[in-house]
Amino acid sequence: MQVRKFHLGSALAVLAVTAFANAGSRAQAPSQTVPQSPLSAMAPWMNASLPPDDRADLVQAQMAQDEELTLVRGYLGVAAPRTRSPQPAWMLQNLPSSAGYVPGIPRLGIPALRETDASLGVANGRHMRPGDQATALPASILTASTWNAALAHDAGVMLGTETRDKGFNVLLDGGVDLAREPRNGRTFEYTGEDPLLAGVIAGEVIRGAQEQHVLSTAKHYALNDQESGRFVMSANMDEAAMRESDLLAFEIAIEHGAPGAVMCAYNKVNGVYACENDLLLNKVLKAEWGYPGFVLSDWGAVHSAAMAANNGLDQESASVLDKQDFFAEPLKQAVASGDVSSARLHDMAHRILRSMFVHGLFDYPVSPKPIATEADAAVAERTAEEGIVLLKNQNNLLPLAHPQRIAVIGAHADLGVLSGGGSSQVIPVGDDARNEILVGGPVTNVPKVGVQVPSEIMVYDPPAPLATIRALAGGASVAFDDGTDVARAAAVAKAADIAIVFAQQWMREGRDVPGLSLPANQDVLIDAVASANPHTIVVLETGGPVVMPWLAKAAAVMEAWYPGQGGAQAIARTLFGLANPSGRLAITFPQSEAQLPHPSPSIAIQSSLDVNYAEGANVGYKWFEAQKLTPLFPFGYGLSYTSFRYGGLSAQGGTTVTVGFDVTNAGARLGKAVAQIYAAPPAAGGRDVRRLIGWSKIDLKPGETQHVSVTADPRLLAHFDAAAHKWHVAAGNYLVSLGESSATAAAYAWVHVDESTIKP
Numbered sequence: 001m002q003v004r005k006f007h008l009g010s011a012l013a014v015l016a017v018t019a020f021a022n023a024g025s026r027a028q029a030p031s032q033t034v035p036q037s038p039l040s041a042m043a044p045w046m047n048a049s050l051p052p053d054d055r056a057d058l059v060q061a062q063m064a065q066d067e068e069l070t071l072v073r074g075y076l077g078v079a080a081p082r083t084r085s086p087q088p089a090w091m092l093q094n095l096p097s098s099a100g101y102v103p104g105i106p107r108l109g110i111p112a113l114r115e116t117d118a119s120l121g122v123a124n125g126r127h128m129r130p131g132d133q134a135t136a137l138p139a140s141i142l143t144a145s146t147w148n149a150a151l152a153h154d155a156g157v158m159l160g161t162e163t164r165d166k167g168f169n170v171l172l173d174g175g176v177d178l179a180r181e182p183r184n185g186r187t188f189e190y191t192g193e194d195p196l197l198a199g200v201i202a203g204e205v206i207r208g209a210q211e212q213h214v215l216s217t218a219k220h221y222a223l224n225d226q227e228s229g230r231f232v233m234s235a236n237m238d239e240a241a242m243r244e245s246d247l248l249a250f251e252i253a254i255e256h257g258a259p260g261a262v263m264c265a266y267n268k269v270n271g272v273y274a275c276e277n278d279l280l281l282n283k284v285l286k287a288e289w290g291y292p293g294f295v296l297s298d299w300g301a302v303h304s305a306a307m308a309a310n311n312g313l314d315q316e317s318a319s320v321l322d323k324q325d326f327f328a329e330p331l332k333q334a335v336a337s338g339d340v341s342s343a344r345l346h347d348m349a350h351r352i353l354r355s356m357f358v359h360g361l362f363d364y365p366v367s368p369k370p371i372a373t374e375a376d377a378a379v380a381e382r383t384a385e386e387g388i389v390l391l392k393n394q395n396n397l398l399p400l401a402h403p404q405r406i407a408v409i410g411a412h413a414d415l416g417v418l419s420g421g422g423s424s425q426v427i428p429v430g431d432d433a434r435n436e437i438l439v440g441g442p443v444t445n446v447p448k449v450g451v452q453v454p455s456e457i458m459v460y461d462p463p464a465p466l467a468t469i470r471a472l473a474g475g476a477s478v479a480f481d482d483g484t485d486v487a488r489a490a491a492v493a494k495a496a497d498i499a500i501v502f503a504q505q506w507m508r509e510g511r512d513v514p515g516l517s518l519p520a521n522q523d524v525l526i527d528a529v530a531s532a533n534p535h536t537i538v539v540l541e542t543g544g545p546v547v548m549p550w551l552a553k554a555a556a557v558m559e560a561w562y563p564g565q566g567g568a569q570a571i572a573r574t575l576f577g578l579a580n581p582s583g584r585l586a587i588t589f590p591q592s593e594a595q596l597p598h599p600s601p602s603i604a605i606q607s608s609l610d611v612n613y614a615e616g617a618n619v620g621y622k623w624f625e626a627q628k629l630t631p632l633f634p635f636g637y638g639l640s641y642t643s644f645r646y647g648g649l650s651a652q653g654g655t656t657v658t659v660g661f662d663v664t665n666a667g668a669r670l671g672k673a674v675a676q677i678y679a680a681p682p683a684a685g686g687r688d689v690r691r692l693i694g695w696s697k698i699d700l701k702p703g704e705t706q707h708v709s710v711t712a713d714p715r716l717l718a719h720f721d722a723a724a725h726k727w728h729v730a731a732g733n734y735l736v737s738l739g740e741s742s743a744t745a746a747a748y749a750w751v752h753v754d755e756s757t758i759k760p
């Protein structure tokens with residue numbers, strides 16, 4: 001393509017500098033029409049009616065090789081005292097602290113990439129931007145437990161909007177690693193154990209965010225399924241199993257969300273680092289899935305220049321965290337020597353620019369403005385309300401019927417609701433430091449921030465459940481005991497009509513939890529409280545499953561996960577029946593760790609760790625079915641204050657499975673059913689384990705019936721044939737079940753499916 005040489009000159013430079021310096025001022029909300037920027041008249045690539053590939057070609061035709069190199073190397077966006085070289089002064093002086101930054105090219109109007117974490121709100125870990133608060137969404141495991149794709153999309157819209165409001169244009173969200181290791185310290189950041197549910201929910205969050213003209217990621221590709229040894233471990237699994245589990249979750253998330261970038265993971269996969277893994281990046285992601293966006297590395301996940309570039313990495317993030325700035329001088333030399341072709345460098349820059357055009361980074365420049373606190377909080381609360389899972393409700397103790405004396409016990413219920421730690425940490429609206437607990441570790445003096453920042457804090461999102469329970473308790477007296485003295489707490493419980501004991505398990509990035517038992521004597525506390533008061537309700541604030549030795553004694557159990565800043569309202573509204581629980585578990589709760597595929601956690605031994613996932617695609621409930629194990633609570637499970645009746649199941653075969661059925665609200669309250677369809681392919685001598693092939697969340701009035709129809713994506717019926725690189729649907733009779741969890745069925749049908757192969 002012939003393009004004349006073009007220089008934007010000073011007008012653009014001024015614009016770029018102004019946008020940069022404007023942190024804190026008000027700006028335009030993204031509009032649905034492309035605004036007439038002064039650039040559009042000047043630069044051909046600013047013509048928004050051209051396809052993004054053409055726009056990228058046009059701008060690249062003007063770029064020198066050094067400018068392409070600028071786009072492929074990222075900076076850490078925050079001053080970090082212990083990195084191998086200091087952060088550039090120009091960056092620290094001009095930019096608000098954040099996860100990362102990639103300079104733009106003002107000469108050509110190419111905006112900088114201003115990167116922020118992550119899936120639970122605009123993160124501000126360790127108060128890197130002192131005083132900057134954002135709306136804390138619930139943890140992703142809760143969002144997945146809503147089984148509500150529209151709600152996930154709304155959460156994404158809110159997330160994308162606040163990302164822009166805070167002056168960022170890249171959102172590092174979209175965590176979709178499967179929960180195959182429930183002790184994984186990031187279980188809360190991911191969307192559960194099933195590839196369909198995880199992929200749809202993560203994909204919808206990404207889609208919503210990107211509609212706001214920010215570029216979002218899907219991460220961490222792939223098999224970053226535990227934190228122990230994450231920098232050195234190799235996740236080992238045969239290719240077919242990967243394709244049917246963890247990679248399928250990514251594939252579905254990418255189809256739903258079309259993220260502008262995919263973040264490759266820290267770990268190795270079958271012995272090769274994920275960020276230089278030809279199979280994962282070139283062959284599967286880019287060739288087979290036809291992914292047109294770019295691959296950016298996780299922070300400190302790059303180990304080579306030429307190898308990484310040739311094997312599919314397009315951008316090195318926060319290069320100061322790697323052993324060298326691989327995509328700076330070493331990559332330049334590799335291109336000069338021909339180890340990396342200039343065509344490949346061109347492709348790397350093209351992918352980045354293309355995604356920037358697709359997601360509006362050129363056409364809708366960001367500039368900060370205050371967040372819409374109330375509207376955004378409402379989204380967080382709605383999500384929390386639909387993702388809380390009621391696990392037990394003996395004799396319909398819930399919703400509460402006008403108790404006179406309520407005891408609230410434990411888990412800092414007087415402060416707020418717990419959130420998970422690490423790079424996704426949001427400093428919530430209303431944070432006043434009294435809702436934070438210093439966990440320990442050294443206190444770091446961060447130069448840029450100029451304040452003493454604790455290395456680890458547990459953040460309790462306000463408001464406090466104690467306050468929201470009091471607000472809805474009518475005239476009842478509500479006593480609080482912090483639970484530190486078990487005998488005292490039991491006495492407080494005994495003196496009340498109802499005891500609500502909060503229990504917590506803190507998860508954070510970088511460290512797996514040591515086991516699935518509640519820490520710090522909480523099992524003993526719950527046991528004592530439940531023994532003292534038969535009307536004990538346990539509210540769990542955990543990032544994943546826990547075991548419950550006290551379950552028989554507790555009258556009711558509610559899994560609230562980390563419910564975000566609408567969490568306390570959602571908990572209280574559910575307790576008092578203003579909300580009818582409709583969350584269903586996105587992850588299996590085992591009876592004990594002995595039931596897990598890996599009963600003992602895999603811990604890094606010095607510099608290496610092989611984790612052999614022999615269970616392959618049988619993650620979570622599939623493992624339990626294959627091993628004929630009964631979990632404590634199965635995937636898909638959750639109670640409602642009403643009940644649902646299912647009938648008239650019809651199933652049609654052929655190239656895929658389509659089922660039709662009726663759902664009736666058989667109770668007296670408005671409620672939401674989550675009708676789940678599972679199918680088991682035929683296998684030698686019987687049938688394979690069942691997989692989720694679809695679901696429908698249906699809002700029903702008392703007595704109302706709705707007809708629902710669900711058609712399966714045929715990949716969910718197939719096995720992956722690694723030799724042929726195709727999905728293979730076997731001919732035969734498939735067992736289809738309709739039910740309210742992976743372990744129970746209201747109706748079964750057999751249906752004949754024809755043989756087919758599907759290209760990825």
Ligand code: BGC
Binds near residue numbers: 099172219299
């Ligand atoms: C995490 C990523 C995160 C990045 C930037 C890494 O440690 O694994 O999820 O996006 O840091 O903060």
